Amino acid sequence: MKHLLSTFLFAALLISCNSSDKSKSTSAESTDVDTTTEAVAKIEKQLKTIETNEDLIATALMAAPAESRATSKVIGYNMAGEFVTLKEGDSEYIVLADDPKKDGFNAACYHKDLDPFMARGRALRAEGKSADQIFAIREAEVKSGKIKITPGSTLHIYYGPNTAYDVETSKVDGARLRYVIYTPFATSASIGLPETPSAPNHPWIMNPGTHRAHIMISPLENEVE
Structure with a gap:
């Protein structure tokens, strides 16, 4: 029973870590996209x-x-x-x-x-x-x-x-x-x-x-x- 409970806890922890990593990755990608968009806009405007x-x-x-x-x-x-x-x-x-x-x-x-x-x-x-x-x-x-x-x-x-x-x-x-x-x-x-x-x-x-x-x-x- 203890072995089964430990297995469930490990699986839940693994899923949580994956979700956190994906969230961080998505956030980083979003920031990169925003930065790139601003840079492109400045290049296109050529003030x-x-x-x-x-x-x-x-x-x-x-x-x-x-x-x-x-x-x-x-x-x-x-x-x-x-x-x-x-x-x-x-x-x-x-x-x-x-x-x-x-x-x-x-x-x-x-x-x-x-x-x-x-x-x-x-x-x-x-x-x-x-x-x-x-x-x-x-x-x-x-x-x-x-x-x-x-x-x-x-x-x-x-x-x-x-x-x-x-x-x-x-x-x-x-x-x-x-x-x-x-x-x-x-x-x-x-x-x-x-x-x-x-x-x-x-x-x-x-x-x-x-x-x-x-x-x-x-x-x-x-x-x-």
């Missing part, structure tokens, strides 16, 4: 810091519609700090590259009809004018007809906290888009949009009743890839 004028052009063009990137003009500060034309183009879009001297990433794409308005703002800023002064000067110039803003002209802003990008896709790590549709002197009552977003992802009107009245559209952030 590169923006360090050259070519990097500035590639990342700036992500603000433009895909079908127009090859033919869009790119302007902005080069790596030497000079405001230049980085890439010639003849599409309806002008792309403003990220300023490499500033933290984070911010590129913009706008319809060429907005260029006089945008250029005037840059010139006044270069003169040392404050944001309020720039607003007042352009308000007067739009009202007088010196500067024209075509209703419906759109600004695409591609922005984010990082300055590294995927060399395969040119997407800036963590960057996203938002849109501005200019509607000069429109109000909430005249176009039927609230002055604050009703919910995330909903359009609203900003600066109503002024030359800078515009519809804001901020799409929800994409899931992390």
